[in-house]
Amino acid sequence: MILDQNADPYTTGQAARQAVRAGRWAGPTAGLALGYVQANLVVLPQDCAFDFLRFCVRNPKPCPVLDVTAPGSPHPSSGWAQEADLRTDLPRYWLYENGQVAAELRDIVGHWRDDAVAFLLGCSFTFERAMLSAGLPVRHLECGCNVPMFRTNRCCQPAGMFQGPLVVSMRPVPSHLVVQAVQVTARYPAVHGAPVHIGDPAQLGIADLQRPDYGDPVPIYPGEVPLFWACGVTSQAVAQAIRLPWMITHAPGHMFITDRLDVELAIA
Amino acid sequence: MILDQNADPYTTGQAARQAVRAGRWAGPTAGLALGYVQANLVVLPQDCAFDFLRFCVRNPKPCPVLDVTAPGSPHPSSGWAQEADLRTDLPRYWLYENGQVAAELRDIVGHWRDDAVAFLLGCSFTFERAMLSAGLPVRHLECGCNVPMFRTNRCCQPAGMFQGPLVVSMRPVPSHLVVQAVQVTARYPAVHGAPVHIGDPAQLGIADLQRPDYGDPVPIYPGEVPLFWACGVTSQAVAQAIRLPWMITHAPGHMFITDRLDVELAIA
Numbered sequence: 013m014i015l016d017q018n019a020d021p022y023t024t025g026q027a028a029r030q031a032v033r034a035g036r037w038a039g040p041t042a043g044l045a046l047g048y049v050q051a052n053l054v055v056l057p058q059d060c061a062f063d064f065l066r067f068c069v070r071n072p073k074p075c076p077v078l079d080v081t082a083p084g085s086p087h088p089s090s091g092w093a094q095e096a097d098l099r100t101d102l103p104r105y106w107l108y109e110n111g112q113v114a115a116e117l118r119d120i121v122g123h124w125r126d127d128a129v130a131f132l133l134g135c136s137f138t139f140e141r142a143m144l145s146a147g148l149p150v151r152h153l154e155c156g157c158n159v160p161m162f163r164t165n166r167c168c169q170p171a172g173m174f175q176g177p178l179v180v181s182m183r184p185v186p187s188h189l190v191v192q193a194v195q196v197t198a199r200y201p202a203v204h205g206a207p208v209h210i211g212d213p214a215q216l217g218i219a220d221l222q223r224p225d226y227g228d229p230v231p232i233y234p235g236e237v238p239l240f241w242a243c244g245v246t247s248q249a250v251a252q253a254i255r256l257p258w259m260i261t262h263a264p265g266h267m268f269i270t271d272r273l274d275v276e277l278a279i280a
Numbered sequence: 281m282i283l284d285q286n287a288d289p290y291t292t293g294q295a296a297r298q299a300v301r302a303g304r305w306a307g308p309t310a311g312l313a314l315g316y317v318q319a320n321l322v323v324l325p326q327d328c329a330f331d332f333l334r335f336c337v338r339n340p341k342p343c344p345v346l347d348v349t350a351p352g353s354p355h356p357s358s359g360w361a362q363e364a365d366l367r368t369d370l371p372r373y374w375l376y377e378n379g380q381v382a383a384e385l386r387d388i389v390g391h392w393r394d395d396a397v398a399f400l401l402g403c404s405f406t407f408e409r410a411m412l413s414a415g416l417p418v419r420h421l422e423c424g425c426n427v428p429m430f431r432t433n434r435c436c437q438p439a440g441m442f443q444g445p446l447v448v449s450m451r452p453v454p455s456h457l458v459v460q461a462v463q464v465t466a467r468y469p470a471v472h473g474a475p476v477h478i479g480d481p482a483q484l485g486i487a488d489l490q491r492p493d494y495g496d497p498v499p500i501y502p503g504e505v506p507l508f509w510a511c512g513v514t515s516q517a518v519a520q521a522i523r524l525p526w527m528i529t530h531a532p533g534h535m536f537i538t539d540r541l542d543v544e545l546a547i548a
Contacts, residue, residue, distance in 0.1 A: 062326075065334075
């Protein structure tokens, strides 16, 4: 794992993707090619792709759509990534069958289908360079682990067959920097934007911050407040909730890294 | 037509929709229920709806998606409009057949299909309250006519069968207020946001500003600069370009008025 920008061996999204494709990087992608836009992957059969895209439109906080491939194509738009292949360019994948994780995979070449449609949804790792630049801590980078993620008691707006709970990522922030954290991340709505909740995890139905549903736990120091951002893993919790027959996603925290920079997405 | 906010007889989106549905309003909707979010309507058969939604994702400036109905349903999400019916609640509709306007209609009850999917795309009329509040002129409101719209020489990003030219709306702005016009409208990306072009219409392939492709011409006074915003009528130019067999839209300038306020969409 990467502790700071100086230790990052990959200076561009393309370099990071090449390392992943060659098998030289298989870990979480937080801190990798810092400043390049990172994305959640959701691969679905074409027959439910339209309803899923409607679900994303209705739930733009957890599911901000960056790109959607043509049916059967594993290649994102060239504007997002040159010479990329979504079957090989993520460090780890999860294969969902009937809503359960059936396998963790290093590539999905053998699982690709002619009717597969791939969605790229913005990931909050994207705004971590801006957080660091603003003097905000990013605990999972300090700890060299994955970000902690939690299923909440909040329901998404349903669309067609798709419904389920909101998933959030959590970052602890010193109380005197909470306003700053809201302002910095609000500039990036395409990668989840401002937090959905500040403080008491019980209000989101989270019982224990040290037991995340996805990713790793991180310490919260005295004087710090947990901040919760909408997370693209929501799509995986939805698949679980509705027992979706077939879906492939990234393994939580193991994202697709694009060629675009965070600053291209900043809104103000 | 409405010349200023005081003359607007409809104080809410719902009141304006009721007037439209009852046949009491059949004109363009600029200036109506000023401050409420207005939307373009696109109705397509389900079999091309997914490709059209992918087209919108790739072209968020002209086609910012606000809502997509379930196949067969003419009712938008309750968050956008309570008790609304997209078959009756717009002042005028255009029925496209093989890419040509086959009919202008006051309602589309008799043309609705079981496989129809309705898209609501943000409309720039929404940010005209903010323009007026900032001291910017809105010439088509002053003149009591429709906004002028033009097909341009810029191509949209294609998706599936959908491809075609960008359409823009034009508002003249005194040169000393051009920066202000950019800043004010940039706050509303869900309704086209900042202009796509400032100044010389020839750079967009527009030969004569007094001969718009849709809507009405407006005067441009000495010292004013034409500003061009991406326009949802792009979807109609696309239908024409690809000779789409069947589509229903609003008549340009005759929009769907929602229950949400412009301020809910402002990003900064």
